Amino acid sequence: MGRLILSGGGELEQNVEINRYFVQSIEADQPLLYIPLAGDSNYRSFESSLAYIQNMFLPLGIREITMWTDLNNKTIEEAQKFSAIYFSGGDPFTLLKIVRESGFDKILIQFYESGGTIYGQSAGAVIFGSNISHTLSKEDNSFDYEPLNLINPYRLWCHYDPSDDESIVELLKGNNSPFVALSEGGAICFSESNKWVISNPVYEFRSDIKYLL
Template identity: 40%
Template structure:
């Protein structure tokens, strides 16, 4: 049973509805783990830590631990946390760090063992089928040659910060690679629980498949 929360990005106000639903699933006696490494070189980690507290302290999460180095971490290390929040930034850097440290395998095992994971923007994209949905906004400064994500979301790739102007680019991606896409505006998220994907937030998600586009409103199920 997977418990995944993905958001399209945006600021504290845009993600508030999604954040609240996430918090409702947690054991608040345990700390939340925050992984901001996609922001390396863009925003100081001190600023990331302040931001995550500003978002979740008002919602009842008062204890947050931040990891900026994933070397030598284990599945057992994750057992003390209520959940993992993987933040935004550069998606290529994030996937590269996950692979180089081996944390991608640990994270996948955590998800497969009912761990609760929230991915925002880059953190959402790496949980999808393929991360080239971020290539229009993120430069690839890494040595990555393959772009497979953790593929935790039913075979879908995730497109964040979605606007209607991206439709042609998404159609081109779908036709080129053959992967279906869930496109998320900044005020929209999707939850995966018991194999069911539900849209949340204040705006619809859009599903792109070969030859088909479908708009899914908040609280509706992705079929």
């Protein structure tokens, strides 16, 4: 199995520690695959997003970043040419819909199960949980795509703030799958049955109990 590095989001400065950990854990001389499809290209163009990611990772030692904005007809052989796959934030519903409809979900699972590293930030992290219904608006009631469920039984709550505690506890009443709550600048790594905190604060919610991991 590979590794999933999952971040709660936030500004570049908040994620420096996480980004350093990520770069040090992969073959930085191989190209990194960047997928920006959770973002709204009408708000920020994909090319602008790529420039932002280059500014984030190139100073840390990554030499080349390739961006994919069309996931159709991709193969596991193409994906395995990269040192890792990075998903930036935005709308998890949009991202998961694209990943599922293109069939790229199967490639991601193969990539992970064959030892690959995937780094997801915010929406790019949420899709790997066991459920994303807590992220959907009323307009998304027709949503029927299952997330990738690579961190079973956990769900992810990104951009966590203590003011979210009541909402999280209420959600646990209807579905007892525990939450990992990631503050901005907080990150966790999952690998097979193990998990460890990269950058705090990261919390786990089970029933009405909150733990600092």
